[in-house]
Amino acid sequence: MKLIDISKPLTNSIAVWPGDTPFSYEVEVTKKQSGSVNIGKVTMSTHTGTHIDSPFHFDDNGKRVKDLNLSIYIGPARVIDVSEFTSIGAEELQGYDLGNESRLLLKTDSSTNPEVFPSNIPYLQSNIGPFLKEKGIELIGVDVPSVDPLDSKSLDAHHALSSNGVHILENIVLTDVEPGCYELIALPLPIQEADGSPVRAILRNLEGV
Numbered sequence: 001m002k003l004i005d006i007s008k009p010l011t012n013s014i015a016v017w018p019g020d021t022p023f024s025y026e027v028e029v030t031k032k033q034s035g036s037v038n039i040g041k042v043t044m045s046t047h048t049g050t051h052i053d054s055p056f057h058f059d060d061n062g063k064r065v066k067d068l069n070l071s072i073y074i075g076p077a078r079v080i081d082v083s084e085f086t087s088i089g090a091e092e093l094q095g096y097d098l099g100n101e102s103r104l105l106l107k108t109d110s111s112t113n114p115e116v117f118p119s120n121i122p123y124l125q126s127n128i129g130p131f132l133k134e135k136g137i138e139l140i141g142v143d144v145p146s147v148d149p150l151d152s153k154s155l156d157a158h159h160a161l162s163s164n165g166v167h168i169l170e171n172i173v174l175t176d177v178e179p180g181c182y183e184l185i186a187l188p189l190p191i192q193e194a195d196g197s198p199v200r201a202i203l204r205n206l207e208g209v
């Protein structure tokens, strides 16, 4: 069965949120030094590359990674192309057949260079929270670094999604993904108290081709 990797490669030159911890992987102890093994060291923000947000990211009383229900991050997902919009809300999604999948991935195709942080991104309107809840959607994925405008401090879309039970997956790569139905797997690492986690996000073609 064909797997499509929709994760951003984590390289030392991957773009991070302005001012955030740069990503670094290095061999901290070499095989020569240890006499037996190379030992790597990773330094990163929980919001670098393809990742999920835990509600604690934007709410001091919100769920941590350890509180998340893992079954949200595995299962049928629909990919739709919303590249014509600068912001996406209930009205923009009205015309789409969202099917019965409880996971929705939005393909905006707005950013391409993984080493450059975008200056402007399409964002979600907060009316999308109640709209998605009504459609039975429990996870939204976007191919941009945030569901809110980059300069937002109130993070309205994050709050509106979370308060309607919609989990957030950010910075997926949908460039080579055709709109349609897939199985999504995007599990957070068990960083117990975390506000988010990098994920290896993949789509499985349901048709088995």
Ligand SMILES: N[C@@H](CC(=O)c1ccccc1NC=O)C(=O)O
Residues within 6 Å of the ligand: 017, 018, 019, 020, 045, 047, 053, 057, 145, 146, 147, 170
């Ligand atoms: N909300 C963004 C991350 C974010 O806002 C952020 C990430 C790292 C450093 C600063 C950030 N926001 C600062 O205002 C996200 O969900 O990934």
Ligand SMILES: [Zn+2]
Residues within 6 Å of the ligand: 046, 047, 051, 052, 053, 145, 170, 196
């Ligand atoms: Zn995030």
Ligand SMILES: [Zn+2]
Residues within 6 Å of the ligand: 053, 145, 146, 147, 158, 168, 170
């Ligand atoms: Zn976010």
